[in-house]
Amino acid sequence: MSLPNIPKQRAIIDRRKLSAAISDIVADKGAMEGRQAIVEQLRTALESGRTELERRLLEKPGAGHESANGHAFLHDQLIRIVHDHVIDDVYPVGNRSMGERLALVAVGGYGRGEMSPHSDIDIAFVTPDKPTSWCEQVIEAILYYLWDLSLTVGHSSRSLNEVTRMAREDVTIRTALLEGRFLWGDQDVYDAASNRFWAEVVPGTEGxxxxxxxxxxxxxxxxxxxxxxxxxxxxxxxxxxxxxxxxxxxxxxxxxxxxxxxxxxxxxxxxxxxxxxxxxxxxxxxxxxxxxxxxxxxxxxxxxxxxxxxxxxxxxxxxxxxxxxxxxxxxxxxxxxxxxxxxxxxxxxxxxxxxxxxxRISEFLSSLKPSRMIDGYPVEGGKIAAPSDDWFAQDPVRLIEVFTLAEREGLEVHPSTIRIARRDAGLIDAKVRKDARANALFVELLSGRKDPETVLRWLNEAGVFGRFVPDFGKVNAQMQFDMYHHYTVDEHTIRAIGLLSEIERGELAEDHPLATEMVPLIKNRRVLYLSVLLHDIAKGRGGDHSVLGADVAKRVCPRLGLDEQETDLVAWLVRYHLLMSATAFKRDLSDPKTIIDFVSEVQNLERLRLLTVLTIVDIRAVGPGIWNSWKRQLITDLYENSVERLRLGHKAHGRDRKVSAKKETVTQMLGSQGHLVEDLDDRFDDAYWIAEPEDVIAINLPHYQAARAADHSLSIHAQYYEALGATLVTVIGDDHPGLFFRIAGAINLAGGNIIDARIHTNRVGKAVDNFLVLDPLGKPFREEQQLQRLKQSIEDALANKIDMVPRLAKRPLKRSRAENFRVAPVVLFDNDASNRFTVIEVNATDRPALLNRLTRAMFEKSLIINSAHITQYGERAVDTFYVTDLLGGKIVAQDRLDKVEQALLDAIAAGEPEPEDAQAA
The missing domain is CATH 1.20.120.330 (Nucleotidyltransferases  domain 2)
Incomplete structure (x- = not known):
């Protein structure tokens, strides 16, 4: 194998000129004394060659093959020059023995001649037998020259026997040698290695x-x-x-x-x-x-x-x-x-x-086995095929039928049939789209019980999906230019359908117990599958994709065979497919008004179940790591609270009954320390018991009692909270203004991000604040050293031992990619979401110490924060706070709201990059 002809080679590297320059240095200084000067000559030639190749690429920006071959050529010439210099000037031998022979073989991508500007250089040094000392010296000298040029070299040094033996044993070595190309040195040694590879390694191992x-x-x-x-x-x-x-x-x-x-x-x-x-x-x-x-x-x-x-x-x-x-x-x-x-x-x-x-055996067995046909389609080796080249032209509805049959029967679609389908996809026109049979077949495929995800992906890649559902065609290959979504819209949707199917088959019971339990109770499967298909169908059109998508659903569903009631239900699910996640992640689920408002929109148990499953598969299909224990628990809590409200209505468990039930549970959980529930009853009011889960209370009470007994003014605890896959940080101490923003800053300095916070001041003025914390990658802190760092940082911050503002300013971004986006900051106030609190929602670019800046601004505007709920959607931070004024009332005066808004916007702006450094999102 040789490289294609490279145009104007000397403009990339002039080998003759460079060799002459090296010879002059050797003549003047000698090989050893002149080594550094030789390296500089080589480095200059390398940089000059790269510059020329970059210029050519800018002139012809799509010329990938020319660029790749050009870089391989540049490195070929440099390595040949180095080789010749080493054997002629550094380790010259008058009459080399038969063992003092060496072939340089370019392997892997370099052997194929496909090099990018900073690709590794893979070279095999091959010797006839075990390398002589001269061979070893030459190889070492060549490598040192290449390393001095800052090249990344993957190298091996083997005899002919070793090459053959190791290639037989290791598929990676076999693959590298498969693309071996003679680079320089002894051609006979290379030929011997190549001949032995094809004669002794390859035969019989093809399969x-x-x-x-x-x-x-x-x-x-x-x-x-x-x-x-x-x-x-x-x-x-x-x-x-x-x-x-x-x-x-x-x-x-x-x-x-x-x-x-x-x-x-x-x-x-x-x-x-x-x-x-x-x-x-x-x-x-x-x-x-x-x-x-x-x-x-x-x-x-x-x-x-x-x-x-x-x-x-x-x-x-x-x-x-x-x-x-x-x-x-x-x-x-x-x-x-x-x-x-x-x-x-x-x-x-x-x-x-x-x-x-x-x-022949296969042919004989096939002749004994009768040919299988399904609805006129032959099945060959587990693959369903079109019986003739004009099969789809005779009846374009078959373009849907073949995929539906494949899903129903658990078969693959034969690649040659997919080839024909790609060619004939244009036959799907308005008439086919209105065909009742075609639509029934499509809905059957969409809600298939075997593997609709895989078959829908084949349908999409054949170009049939987008032709049959043109609205889906509009989001085909459409990327979402943000850090939250991992896939294009069409791929996200198909993955969500696949997840729903897996849940329905009971394959994800461990990850999604709630959805697995719920799906069999849903009365209308096809409504659920169609809502998943259509939930993002209107992305990229401008405007609210949920509202626009509901309009698409009202238009598409009747065509697909749904009646008016089913169509309205799909449209509602598409319109409100973000309602459950927004409520669970951005609202206080211990506030009764949150549940009342959510249930008033959902209205009945069937819609709640449908919406819950849709929400789960939508979040999970966004990408790896997006779904976690914390989100699962919040969705579950919202679902269970809503079920209780729907079933019992105004007879739902009263506040007193809930508190009593929690106290009984915590008493049991504490075992021998159960008496603390009664001992500390005069310290904690009902609001604390309603807001905190039983297991957190069972953690808080012993800590509180220990601090009280030891007369500690400050007690800080951090532990891995397995139930929610997060770290629970509890701060117990004398309450004072600005406690929250100092703790938030300290946690950030220790490398943590707060995802939820509940702030309590008990009846004797002690703060009992609980924070759920994750690291920048969304993982909990669980190592003792990490937990100690969190505690120490908070202690130092509350004791004013650190100058927090400049320290926070130096903190790097969690993910530098966020610098490529700019979220327009928005501050929203809602005095209807809670009976007791004003709810403030802040949308902004996720920046270092954003939470610290926001909470400091609220402190400076004399607001008391009761709880905070922190959510990240890639580069977008959505932070929600339940606040009151100093007297415990809502913030209602417009001029006061305006001042708070401005203070929060100023706090956001203080941490934003310069406008030219980011792209509006």
Whole structure:
């Protein structure tokens, strides 16, 4: 294998000139004394070559293959020059023995000639037998030169026998050698290694190699999120990325001995059109990766938000009405990833068919087995297929039918049939969309009982989904340019449907016990599945997607066969699909008014169940790590409180009864210390007993008693709170103004984020404040050292031992990606959400110490905070506070509200970056 012809090679690197310069240095100073000068010559040539290649890439920003081959060429020339210098000037030998021979082999991506600006350089040093001391010295000297150039070198040094033996044993080594390219040195040694590889390693191992590479691919996909449509994709290792294309090439080369991807056409694995699609996708992905490396000035393969905008600019994407340059670029990226997926399916299908056709035993067994047909569709090897090339043209409804049958019967759709479906998707027109049978088949598929997620994804990738439901087509490959959503809208929706199906099948009972228990009680399955399909259908249209989506539901549901009552229910669920999460995460669930308001909208138990399940799958499908124990508990608490209210109405358990029941439970939980409930009864009022869970009270009371007995003015406790997957921090001490903002700042300085806070002042003026805390990655602190750091930070802050304001200002962002977004700050007041408190909701860009700034501003405006509920949606912080004035009343005067609002906006602005550093979100 050799590199393609590189145009104007000397503009990249002039090997003859550089070699002459090194020879002059050696002649003047000698090889050892002149070493540093030689390194400088090499470094200058490397930087100059990179600069030239970057210039060419900017001139032709989509020329991925040219850029990749150019960087491989640049490094080839440098390594050849270094090799020749080392054997001629550093370790010269007059007559080398047969053992003093050395071949340099470029392996892996470097061997393939596909190098990005900061790719690793993988070299195999191959010797005829065990390396002689001269070989070892030469290899070491070459490596030191490369390391001095700050190159990342993956290297191995092996004899011919070792190369053969290790390749047999290790699929990674086998893959690297598969793409081995003679770089320099002894050609005969390289030829021997190559011949032995193909004669002694490959024969008979083709099937195992294919299986291992596909297993490796599947594991990599799982690591990367197992989706082509993650909004920050990995260009190299992500699903639909370069590594997937390389896997096809590896399999083709190993099994069919092809030397280039073009030869896959000759072997019948690709059509000419599919090969062009292969090259186009590969060239685009290589170009994107080259831009990424250049912008980041390192080996960066993840297309993060901050880099997406810059890559789009460098690749000459421009804004269009309704779609920004970065959104257009990313949509094209996902289109290429989709092509890669299609090519993978076609390629592997051909290999599988050929393997089966070559097996005489398989043919004999097949002849004995009667051909299976399902509704006119033949089934071959567990795959349902179209019986003829014009099958869908005869009746376009079959484009839905084939996928529905696949889901119903638990079959795959044959890749060749998906190929035909992609070609014929345009046959779906208004007439097909109105066809009652087509709509019934679609709803059956959507609410299938086996695996609707997988089959809907096939339907989507075949282009049929978006044609049959045009509103869904509008959100196809649509990214959500924020840090909260991990997937494109269509992928998020399909994942949510899959989660619902898994819950219904009882496969997620441990993660989602509430939903698992609830789904069998829901009377109308298809309403639930359609609400999941349509909940985000109106994203990207401007305006409230919930309101717009309800209008879409009212239009689409009758076409899909739903009656008026079902349509209204789906529309209501779409309209209010965010109501439950907003209430659970941003409101005080111990406040009776919260439950009353929520239930007044929900109205009945069936709607509550539907909304609860929809909420759970929606949150869970946002991305990894979004759903956690804390959110599960809040949703469960809201559901249970609402069920009680719906079933008993105004006869719901009264306040006194609830307090008594809690006291009995806590007494039992405390065991031998149960007497503390009665002993401290004069300290804690009913508001405390209503607000706190029994297990937290059972933690608080012994701590309070111990502090009281020891006459401690301040008592701080931190422990892992397993039930909610968070750390519980309790501060007990003399109450004084500004306690909250000081504690909030101290927790932030210790690396923690408050997600919930309940502030209590008991009857004798003691503060008993409970905070739930997570680290910046959403994990609890549980190590003793971490817990001690939290406690010490709070103690120092309350004792004024630290100057908090400058210390907080130096705290870095939890995630630097937040700098790429700007959330317009909004302060909302609600005097109807609670009978006792004014509720203040603050939306702002999540910044270091935001909570400290907000609570300090409220302290300075003489507000008393009773509870705080902290929620992050990626870069967006939504902090809700239940407050009163100093006399315990609501804040109602407009001028007072205006002053509080301005103070909070000023507090937000004090922590914001400069406008040019962030993008409006």
């Amino acid at each position: 195992r190699f294919i299986a291992e590479k596909l297993a490796e691919r599947d594991a990599r996909h799982r690591r990367m999120g197992d989706s082509r449509y993650v909004v920050e994709p990995n260009v190299k290792d992500g699903k639909g990325g370069l590594r997937d294309l390389q896997t096809l090439y590896w399999i083709g080369k190993y099994k069919y001995r092809v030397r280039s991807a073009r030869e896959l056409v000759d072997k019948g694995l690709f059509t000419q059109k599919e090969y062009r699609s292969f090259r186009r996708a590969e060239g685009f992905l290589l170009a994107v990766r080259a831009h990424l490396h250049t912008i980041a000035n390192r080996g960066e393969d993840r297309l993060t938000f901050d880099l997406q905008r810059e890559v789009a600019r460098r690749m000459n994407y421009a804004d269009r009405p309704g779609k920004s340059a970065v959104e257009r670029f990313m949509q094209f990226y996902f289109l290429q990833a989709k092509h890669v997926g299609h090519l993978t399916g076609v390629f592997l299908s051909h290999i599988e068919e050929e393997t089966q056709s070559r097996s």
